[in-house]
Amino acid sequence: MTPIRLSKEFFKQNALDLAPQLLGKYIVKNTDGKIEKFMITETEAYCGEEDLACHASKGRTKRTEVMYEEGGKVYTYIIYGIHWMLNVVCGAKNNPQAVLIRSIDEVNGPGRVGKRLNIDKSFYGTDLCSSKIIWIEELDNQTPKCTYSKRIGIDYAGEIWKNKLWRFSL
Numbered sequence: 380m381t382p383i384r385l386s387k388e389f390f391k392q393n394a395l396d397l398a399p400q401l402l403g404k405y406i407v408k409n410t411d412g413k414i415e416k417f418m419i420t421e422t423e424a425y426c427g428e429e430d431l432a433c434h435a436s437k438g439r440t441k442r443t444e445v446m447y448e449e450g451g452k453v454y455t456y457i458i459y460g461i462h463w464m465l466n467v468v469c470g471a472k473n474n475p476q477a478v479l480i481r482s483i484d485e486v487n488g489p490g491r492v493g494k495r496l497n498i499d500k501s502f503y504g505t506d507l508c509s510s511k512i513i514w515i516e517e518l519d520n521q522t523p524k525c526t527y528s529k530r531i532g533i534d535y536a537g538e539i540w541k542n543k544l545w546r547f548s549l
Contacts, residue, residue, distance in 0.1 A: 382407075382516040387508050390450030390469050394424035394476040397450075397469045399547040401478060403523045406465075407514050408496055417496070419515075421482035423530045424545040425466075427475050432536035432543075435475035445504045446475035453505040453513065455498055462490030463498040467507065467515070481531075481546070523549055 405416045425433035434443045445454050446468055454466035454477050466477040479489055486495045507514050527544040534541055
């Protein structure tokens, strides 16, 4: 089957719908004409200003500005001064939501994903629907079965938010 790049409409879904649907899709990276494809195997949903684990819970800032755009953009940020995280902005404009890509193929952990894909601040705001450097595609129109579990590393968000089953894995 011919791979199909995901459309703007696909990314307009809310994070809880999009996160499991990204499983089994492929991140495609074009580095100087070398095309590499990586299957998405784990994601986490972050659902707007009310979600205390979401960066947007602090409101609109320079860091979170892209999360307020319409779905289909890349949201990158650095943690611990060394690990770049790759997120997919989703939903409607001014409704800040994103899906963190936690694992691809044999690469487990969002910091390792960022490193493997050579993600950095230059990817911030990239449009996944038109970029020639990074995009997401599917080979078929199926969402594989997944498991649901708690998000990782968000104890600061409190009991309610850290116990949401918003991590999705193949």
